[in-house]
Ligand SMILES: Nc1nc2c(ncn2[C@@H]2O[C@H](COP(=O)(O)OP(=O)(O)OP(=O)(O)O)[C@@H](O)[C@H]2O)c(=O)[nH]1
């Protein structure tokens with residue numbers, strides 16, 4: 001199981017604060033902390049959840065600068081932890097960076113393992129500008145940390161940002177939320193209206209991918225247009241495990257779906273696979289609390305030729321104003337033009353992001369959250385506008401409860 005998680009090893013000299021960092025991150029007394037150098041003599045590991053990346057395993061290791069303190073077997077164990085780390089956190093104190101630290105960096109480079117430097121005990125000794133600058137030649141990913149005065153959320157957010165930047169695409173690319181919902185031999189009804197906006201002779205990417213995922217899960221998919229949906233449901237011998245519809249047909253489809261049948265949209269599945277459905281659901285709640293003068297950013301992942309009723313430029317501004325009945329300023333960006341400064345926006349509504357990979361979408365989401373701005377996506381917003389959001393989020397209970405809690409605290 002450990003092998004399936006992202007493994008992060010904490011390395012550094014004895015007494016630098018490795019075990020304190022481990023305990024701070026896990027929020028538990030996982031590892032023994034003491035002022036005696038050489039306290040940790042064996043590798044200690046702990047798994048924790050770091051959404052949306054999933055499980056990570058943290059290793060706390062022995063400081064192997066003073067080898068006289070340790071037997072060969074223990075040094076070997078720390079080396080093994082080094083070899084199996086996907087990410088190395090190298091801890092040092094301000095002003096103390098020498099041969100030992102450089103050697104760790106060199107070893108990490110040899111293995112092509114990304115390295116993060118954590119400068120510890122900054123409550124006692126804050127690094128000066130010159131020291132901080134000198135670390136930048138090794139990595140631009142530097143955490144300033146104190147286990148006494150530090151903020152755990154801020155630390156985990158910085159770590160998450162670094163992980164998203166450095167982890168190979170396939171680590172976070174092969175995410176498949178349907179795996180937890182659908183099992184072998186289930187039937188899933190897919191509702192795909194072929195309207196004027198549908199590309200000629202083709203099925204759009206999120207729908208194609210869903211069909212592929214269902215095949216991988218050995219489930220059956222049953223594809224219909226919204227016009228045939230009701231009859232198809234009646235014709236099915238076995239109740240479907242799930243109905244997935246195009247967001248734009250959510251109103252009609254939800255009105256024809258019995259309460260006991262689970263219903264969601266391709267956009268919800270896509271948001272769960274490509275970003276963080278819990279954060280996107282939290283962002284969606286903001287749409288119920290808009291005020292005159294609020295600014296909303298519509299962001300699309302690619303530049304495409306806009307038609308006269310383009311969804312981002314025309315339909316969304318109209319839907320937002322109709323739904324909120326408020327005077328809202330709506331700005332639009334596309335492609336690489338993701339703004340540096342997001343702080344004036346009340347919420348960002350992003351497209352599904354089929355042209356971006358999961359890493360790219362997570363980086364955008366993270367940037368918004370760092371600026372304290374919620375984000376949601378097109379399909380989720382459409383379900384809000386059509387009064388079906390709570391139904392379509394049912395298959396992701398944490399997202400649903402986050403949406404409901406955010407609604408209460410916004411209101
Ligand atoms: N003031 C302050 N003290 C710290 C901080 N982090 C760790 N310490 C203290 O530094 C000492 C060593 O901390 P540990 O976390 O045990 O260090 P370690 O790197 O795991 O040490 P070894 O296991 O011996 O290699 C302890 O007395 C901690 O209380 C910090 O951020 N601020």
Ligand code: SF4
Pocket residue numbers: 300301302303304351352353354355356
């Ligand atoms: S979903 Fe976003 S990235 Fe995909 S085609 Fe539409 S605008 Fe481009």
Ligand SMILES: [Mg+2]
Pocket residue numbers: 018019020031032033039040060061
């Ligand atoms: Mg220790």
